[in-house]
Amino acid sequence: MPRRPEIRLPWNSLGLVAVLALLVLLFSLQSDYFFSAVTFRTLANQIPTLTVIAVGMTYVLLVAGIDLSVGSVMALCAALMGVLMVDAGWPLPAALLASLAAGLACGLANGAISAHWRIPSFVVTLGMLEIARGGAYLVTGSQTRYLGGAVGAIGDPLPGLGLSPALLVALAVVAVAQFLLLRTVFGRYLVAIGTNEEAARLSGINTGRWKALVFAIAGLLAALGGVFQLGYLQSADPNAGIGLELSAIAAVVIGGTSLSGGRGSVVNSFLGVLIIAVMQTGLAQLGVSEPGKRIITGAVIIVAVLIDQYREPLAARFARR
Amino acid sequence: MDALLSISGLHKAFAAPVLRGVDFTLRRGEIHALMGSNGAGKSTLCNIVTGLLAADRGALTLAGRPHRPRSLREAEAAGVRMVMQELNLFPALSIAENLSFQRLGNGLGLLSRRRLAERARAALERVGLADLDPALPVARLGVGQRQLLEIARALADEPRLLILDEPTAALTDPQIHQLFGELRRLREAGAGIIYISHRMDEICQIADRVSVLRDGELVATEAAADLDSDRIVELMAGAPLERPARSAGGAAGDALMKVEGLGRGGVFDDISFALRAGEVLGIAGLIGAGRTELLRALFGADPADRGGLRLAADGFATAHRFRRPADAMAAGIGLVVEDRREQGLLLPLGIDRNISLASYGALKGPGGLIDRAAESALAARYCEALAVHCAGTGQPVRELSGGNQQKVLIARWLARDFPVLLFDEPGRGVDASAKARIHTLIREAADAGRGVVVVSSENDELFAVSDRILALSRGRLAGEFDAATVTEEALLAACFRYHGRDHDEEEVSRAATP
Numbered sequence: 001m002p003r004r005p006e007i008r009l010p011w012n013s014l015g016l017v018a019v020l021a022l023l024v025l026l027f028s029l030q031s032d033y034f035f036s037a038v039t040f041r042t043l044a045n046q047i048p049t050l051t052v053i054a055v056g057m058t059y060v061l062l063v064a065g066i067d068l069s070v071g072s073v074m075a076l077c078a079a080l081m082g083v084l085m086v087d088a089g090w091p092l093p094a095a096l097l098a099s100l101a102a103g104l105a106c107g108l109a110n111g112a113i114s115a116h117w118r119i120p121s122f123v124v125t126l127g128m129l130e131i132a133r134g135g136a137y138l139v140t141g142s143q144t145r146y147l148g149g150a151v152g153a154i155g156d157p158l159p160g161l162g163l164s165p166a167l168l169v170a171l172a173v174v175a176v177a178q179f180l181l182l183r184t185v186f187g188r189y190l191v192a193i194g195t196n197e198e199a200a201r202l203s204g205i206n207t208g209r210w211k212a213l214v215f216a217i218a219g220l221l222a223a224l225g226g227v228f229q230l231g232y233l234q235s236a237d238p239n240a241g242i243g244l245e246l247s248a249i250a251a252v253v254i255g256g257t258s259l260s261g262g263r264g265s266v267v268n269s270f271l272g273v274l275i276i277a278v279m280q281t282g283l284a285q286l287g288v289s290e291p292g293k294r295i296i297t298g299a300v301i302i303v304a305v306l307i308d309q310y311r312e313p314l315a316a317r318f319a320r321r
Numbered sequence: 322m323d324a325l326l327s328i329s330g331l332h333k334a335f336a337a338p339v340l341r342g343v344d345f346t347l348r349r350g351e352i353h354a355l356m357g358s359n360g361a362g363k364s365t366l367c368n369i370v371t372g373l374l375a376a377d378r379g380a381l382t383l384a385g386r387p388h389r390p391r392s393l394r395e396a397e398a399a400g401v402r403m404v405m406q407e408l409n410l411f412p413a414l415s416i417a418e419n420l421s422f423q424r425l426g427n428g429l430g431l432l433s434r435r436r437l438a439e440r441a442r443a444a445l446e447r448v449g450l451a452d453l454d455p456a457l458p459v460a461r462l463g464v465g466q467r468q469l470l471e472i473a474r475a476l477a478d479e480p481r482l483l484i485l486d487e488p489t490a491a492l493t494d495p496q497i498h499q500l501f502g503e504l505r506r507l508r509e510a511g512a513g514i515i516y517i518s519h520r521m522d523e524i525c526q527i528a529d530r531v532s533v534l535r536d537g538e539l540v541a542t543e544a545a546a547d548l549d550s551d552r553i554v555e556l557m558a559g560a561p562l563e564r565p566a567r568s569a570g571g572a573a574g575d576a577l578m579k580v581e582g583l584g585r586g587g588v589f590d591d592i593s594f595a596l597r598a599g600e601v602l603g604i605a606g607l608i609g610a611g612r613t614e615l616l617r618a619l620f621g622a623d624p625a626d627r628g629g630l631r632l633a634a635d636g637f638a639t640a641h642r643f644r645r646p647a648d649a650m651a652a653g654i655g656l657v658v659e660d661r662r663e664q665g666l667l668l669p670l671g672i673d674r675n676i677s678l679a680s681y682g683a684l685k686g687p688g689g690l691i692d693r694a695a696e697s698a699l700a701a702r703y704c705e706a707l708a709v710h711c712a713g714t715g716q717p718v719r720e721l722s723g724g725n726q727q728k729v730l731i732a733r734w735l736a737r738d739f740p741v742l743l744f745d746e747p748g749r750g751v752d753a754s755a756k757a758r759i760h761t762l763i764r765e766a767a768d769a770g771r772g773v774v775v776v777s778s779e780n781d782e783l784f785a786v787s788d789r790i791l792a793l794s795r796g797r798l799a800g801e802f803d804a805a806t807v808t809e810e811a812l813l814a815a816c817f818r819y820h821g822r823d824h825d826e827e828e829v830s831r832a833a834t835p
Contacts (some may be wrong), residue, residue: 110701184689187682192678195667202622202664203733204650262669 027282056218064261069128071244079224082236107219111212154231194261331379357534359778372396400481582628589796603787673700724755
């Protein structure tokens with residue numbers, strides 16, 4: 001029996017890498033300052049939050065769900081951690097754990113309610129978006145809390161390495177999440193549920209439980225993103241992360257993950273994050289106004305998805321060779 | 322009386338031929354009953370007349386002109402209307418809007434509620450629903466009222482040719498009486514009506530002539546007055562089928578599963594039987610008899626709400642009523658579903674991923690890590706054993722033929738080595754050679770000591786694989802037969818047992834006896 005070769009070239013990833021390289025090249029030619037250590041340090045400091053949230057969003061989209069609450073949950077968890085440290089005098093590790101636990105709880109509530117009562121996750125997480133934002137205002141008394149150097153270590157570059165712990169943790173999250181997706185039963189179940197939930201259920205998979213777990217992971221990663229944000233800004237802002245869920249969805253979609261479930265890659269989502277970050281930094285350096293940046297970013301999202309429509313048959317043709 | 326619709330030499334094939342040279346004539350002012358068992362070709366014939374399907378060969382003439390509709394719209398323009406078994410209404414829209422759906426607005430696309438309501442009242446009156454408010458959303462109506470609404474919609478257009486497919490299934494006696502009056506009126510006006518039903522008593526009441534289809538051929542057209550239900554069943558069954566030779570080793574062993582008084586909602590009730598090791602138990606029945614629902618209840622996909630089943634694994638100690646497929650699987654039951662594309666397969670994924678889907682418990686190592694070598698080996702082994710034609714075990718199942726897709730689905734369950742396997746329509750939509758291969762697989766699964774249940778709408782499939790056959794009629798057991806000796810006629814008669822209205826009393830008395 002003929003066997004298909006096991007090694008398949010990651011055409012989708014290569015396409016994204018090419019787009020990324022093209023963007024870097026374009027901006028480097030346009031601006032003398034772009035291709036510099038300063039730029040890349042700025043990027044490296046900015047992306048950890050969006051990266052981990054995009055990882056969670058990738059999982060959620062894989063099971064054909066959506067999570068609109070990640071931005072608010074992130075703000076709530078960051079606020080909680082900040083207040084616990086400043087007002088309650090908790091040590092950093094304890095406040096960190098409490099913050100992560102809060103994110104996990106929000107995500108679990110999203111997933112459990114949506115799975116048990118069969119309510120579209122769009123609606124449940126829309127509700128959670130409001131609840132968590134309200135919670136963030138409540139916790140901070142609607143004021144930005146300054147933490148100062150107490151949390152700076154999270155976002156500061158490590159001596160000798162030039163990279164922050166936040167970035168390293170975010171990269172590790174990407175690697176672990178991709179590994180789980182490709183190599184474990186958990187990953188297979190996510191793809192099966194997203195491809196055909198009824199077929200998965202009729203094959204003995206407890207689809208509700210796995211979906212709840214996926215939303216819990218997304219909540220946990222939103223909290224982790226909040227911790228990174230706290231370290232970067234050194235303050236707890238109840239207005240942080242407004243619209244972040246849309247940036248995360250944009251990054252994931254640019255990475256080729258299907259909104260209808262069953263198809264997606266964590267690594268490609270990370271490339272999507274990089275593309276968005278490079279574009280925003282580059283456009284800013286070129287002096288493009290905020291409205292201009294938004295219009296261009298929006299256009300890129302649509303074009304990316306259009307390309308994705310044609311990329312799949314193309315990639316299939318290449319892979320068949 | 323002259324012909325309204327004449328069909329000659331009509332051929333249509335999907336995977337296998339469904340219509341083979343049908344000649345059929347419908348006269349003006351005639352109600353013509355079309356009979357036949359499942360898969361005889363009734364629906365295909367009607368779908369060709371209404372433009373939903375295109376014929377392979379053959380000529381249709383409607384009122385003297387060639388009739389070759391390429392769409393439902395074209396057929397409707399020629400005066401053809403069909404009321405289907407599946408209701409085609411928009412639940413959120415009002416009765417009036419549903420009734421006038423294709424001519425809702427005036428020239429500007431604006432709705433005139435008054436005009437719509439007037440039109441609706443006239444249409445509703447004809448089916449005895451005059452007291453319904455046309456502004457009511459259809460979602461608020463019961464099944465019977467919706468069925469009448471469908472009929473009202475068809476009647477409102479004064480069709481030349483009306484096709485009704487099991488129109489009375491959800492209707493009460495007075496409603497049926499009203500409907501028949503309206504059909505007779507339409508007949509007096511010169512229309513032709515094709516009437517599909519399984520209810521013999523209705524056929525005798527309303528039909529002028531009866532045609533019987535069998536295996537895609539029209540075997541008889543006779544005046545209804547000259548026929549009785551025994552004769553019709555005889556015509557539908559035809560000559561005794563050839564039985565495939567089977568190893569006599571089918572002597573069944575000990576019981577594996579005992580089903581006791583299982584029931585679910587108004588779908589099926591009081592089902593009891595035992596399944597033995599090494600036997601294939603066929604389940605026959607008409608569409609809607611509750612066969613698929615019975616299998617899904619055994620498997621926990623749609624849980625039963627009465628009775629239960631006991632398994633040999635615990636010495637028949639516990640009466641199970643599984644609430645989730647995972648629970649049934651833990652107890653050793655697998656189900657190969659009827660609709661493999663919608664409910665069985667992960668179409669964009671590879672053969673290997675589809676076969677392993679129910680076996681990850683065995684394929685995972687520490688930390689939930691998948692043993693990918695074992696997964697590939699499993700897929701390769703079953704692709705070879707089941708002769709799946711594919712480019713490799715990683716090929717997406719979407720690219721496979723129906724027969725090979727079915728083999729992949731069966732492989733998923735054979736890989737689990739469950740003592741009880743349930744098959745729902747295992748031979749549907751696959752070509753003849755793949756079907757034969759699948760039947761062999763089912764026999765082998767039983768010969769290996771499993772207990773196998775097969776639901777099929779095709780009697781020859783049941784005869785090919787089964788040792789025993791149970792007949793289901795309107796959700797109840799209507800007979801048990803030895804597959805080696807039962808005639809198709811006896812089986813069909815059992816399937817029709819609870820379909821006549823005169824049997825309603827019998828049902829009640831049966832239900833009353835313990």
